[in-house]
Amino acid sequence: MTALSHQCLKPRGALYGLWIAALVIAAVAGLYCAYTMEHAGHHITGMTNRVVWGLPHVFAVSLIVAASGALNAASMASVFNVSIYKPYSRCSVALAISLLIGGVMVLVLDLGRPDRLIVAVTHFNFRSVFSWNVFLYTGFLLLCIVYLWFLCERRYQHQIKRIGLAALVWRIMLTTGTGCIFGFLVGRNSLDSALLAPMFIVLSLVTGTAALALCLLAIARSQQNPLPVATVRSLSTLMIWFVAALGYFAIVHHLTNLYVAEHAASERLVLGGSMAALFWIGFVTVGLAGPLLLLMKNLIADTDADYKTQKRRLQFASAAALIGGASLVYVIIIGSQVSAQRLFPGKTVLASSFGDVGNASYQPSLWEWGLGFGGVAVGLLIFQLLLRLFPFTADRQHS
Amino acid sequence: MQSTSNSVSARRRFLQKLGLLGAASALSSYTLIEVSASTAQGASAVNRWGLLIDTAKCSAGCDACVTGCNEEHGIDATGRDDTRAQWIRKIDLQDNLTGRESSLPMMCQHCASAPCVDVCPTGASFKRDDGVVLVNKHTCIGCRYCVMACPYKARSFIHETISNQKSIAPRGKGTVESCTLCVHRIDANTGQQPACAEACSKDAHDAILFGDLNNPDSEISRSLKQHKAIEVRSDLGLNTGVRYTGL
Known part of the structure; x- marks a missing residue:
């Protein structure tokens, strides 16, 4: 077994240059979109006084939740002593930091008054759960920075399990807090559920692992040093469990909502209304069934079976899981606002001077897409920068 | 040597003056705070202001309360109904069992346990001692969590720049606002009704009654004792300051 060593990642080549250029353009465009939204006001977006949290919130929540889950590899290595993930611990923590910054940036720039961040x-x-989240996010960032420091310093090796455990507990609190932002909204039928907190934890495991898997595959490609088969298979196994658990929580959430008569309207909207396509195709088919089928195939295949196919399956399954996760977040956030709030049980609203009849419509604007992708780009740029400046990438590993 | 002792004494004098200046400014600002606190007449928990809406008197085609509120607070139509401020709206209902129709205005319910106050991260959404729920325009960051949390859809986010504002109702793009129960009229202590109630009476409907829920002799308290009034979404246990009869 060779000793574990790390290096800074300094890829060259036209493709890498193009990738960085694309990220910079997306980040600048995102900032421009945020500036325009702040300057002109939110009326240029698709958001209204019925749908006040739009696409930027979907991006922000997806990124923040994925940030928490991206720490999986580090937690597996440091807390649960799974040695296969040790080479990826630093990368995992760096990705968590980057995604969190990207997500929080989108959240802040979508405020009505981002200038009042102070x-x-x-x-x-x-x-307010929002207030707790300010501490949860900053605390998570600080913990991750200390975690990275300990991972890089030989003299702190004996402390890694402790800091890893603290980060694990903290990220569970963070995703619980994010889930509770929605779970505490008693006035909205589809959200009023304690199940949202554990569901967000599982969602973070899915999207965080998927994001990390994609990054590790990309890094391996740039290093011309393929991920070991064992790692690909282990990531596949983890993803299967996480995706299955997410499916379980989604089923329980919708079954309980269907059971409660007053939630029937919001459930109809998700299962058969304007959110149905995104729910059934985006979340259930692409986000759940797709990854499960692809990754099960990986596990059924022999260990020595075609490595490239296994790797590609993990790649597609991870991309699909990310799309599925974002679809679920969209259905939860937008769906809860699109359905009319029921104020008068036993009565039908005949007319209203402001949106109590029927469902609201929401069409995200280009500004919102721009800001959302800008956040993703900023997160990925920070990740690239961290990998370039610090020895966070594992060198060739053989056992 | 001489120059050194001169410079030391000059520094001493400077520090002494700086100290005196600091003490004087601290004292004056303390005095100002004290004066301002003693002259301001704050809201008192002795009162709890509220509304009683008689839906039997509220007419389906009438929107006098909405117009009255908009005029009072300078809420102009922007041409975009989905994004303009809606402090008060009219809703027409039909009972599913009996087919009986009713109409009512819906606005901030000035809940005793207001979800908007609970969720506001900066404390910009707050409840005064007299039960009026307001938004501090200086600390609202426009996160819209209160809009999400309000079960009554009574809060509006300001989507664009506002011109021709009225001094009694400062408003701002990127912040959230809602019915203030015409708090400027309450604080003026002239016995004026809120604009919606006034407009309703002017149209001879008298469907909106304003008063002190804590005062057993007030008209609103006497009416509440006589009629069966309900809270909208009473299942949430918010103890609203706005009650409805005839629903």
């Missing part, structure tokens, strides 16, 4: 970090209402 107010958000100096005035706290501790009854």
Whole structure:
């Protein structure tokens, strides 16, 4: 067994240059979109006073949740002592930091008054889950920085399990907090559920592992040093469990909603209304069935079976899981606002001067897409920068 | 040597003056705070302001309360109904069992346990001692969590720049607002009704009654004792300051 060593990742080549250029353009475009939205006001977006949280929130929540899950490899190695993930610990923590910054950036730039960020970090209402999240996000960032430091310093090796455990507990709190942002909204039928917190934890495991798998495959390609088969198969196994668990929570969530009569309208919207296509195709087919089928094939195949096919399956399954995760977040956030709030049980609303009849419509604008992708680009740029500046990438590994 | 002792004493004098200046400014700002606190007449928990809406008197085709509110607070139509501020809206209902129709205005319910106040991360959404729920325009960051949390869809996010504002209702792009129960009229202590109630009475409907829910002798408290009034979404246990009869 060769000793574990790390290096800075400094890829060259036209393709890499193009990739970085694309990310920079997307990041700048995202900032421009945010500036325009802030300057002109949110009326240029698809958001209204019925749908006040739009696509930027879908991007922000997806990124933040994925950030928490991206720490999986580090947690597996440091806390559960799974040696196969040790070479990827630093990368895993760096990705978590990057995605979190990207997500929080989108969240902040979508505020009505992003210039008042200083107010958000100096005035706290501790009854608000949002306030807790300010601490959860900053705490997570600090923990991850310390975690990376310990991972890089030989003299702190004996402390890694402790910091890893702290980060694991913290990220579970973080995703619980994110889930609770929605779970505490008692006035909205589709959200009023304690199940959202554990569902967001599982969602983070799925999307975080998927994002990390894609990054590790890309890094391996740039290093011309393929991921070991064992790693590909282990990631496949993890993903299967996580995707299956997400499916379980989604089924329980919808079954309980269907059971409660007052939630029937919001369930109809998701299962058979304007959100149905995204739910059934985006989440169930692409996000659940697709990855499960592809990854099961990987596990059924012999260990020595075609490596490239196994790798490609993991790649497609991860991309599909990310699309599925984002679709689920969209259905949860937008779906909860599109359906009319029921104020008068036993009565039909005949007319309203402001949107109590029928479902609202929401069409995300280009500004929102721009800001969302800008956040993703900023996250990925930070990740590239971290890998370039610090020895976070494992060198050739053989056992 | 001489020059050194001169410079030391000059520095001492400077520091002494700086200290005196600091003490004077601290004292004056303390005095100002004290004066301002003693002259301001704050909201008192002795009162709890609220509305009682008689849906039997509310007419389906009438929107006088909405117009009255908009005029009072300078809420102009922007041409985009989905994004303009909606402090108060009219809803027409039909009972599924009896087919009986009713109409009512819906606005901020000024809940005692207001979800908007609970979720606001900066504390910009707050409840005064007299039960009026307001938004502090200086600390609202426009996160819209309160809009999401309000079960009554009573809050509006301001999507665009506002011109021709009224001094009694400062408003701002990128922040959230809702019915203030015409708090400027309450604080003026002239016994004026909120604009919606006034407009309703002007149209001879008298469907909106404003008053002090804590005062057992007020008209609103007496009416509440006589009629069966309900809270909308009473299942949430929010103890609303706005009640409805005839529903």
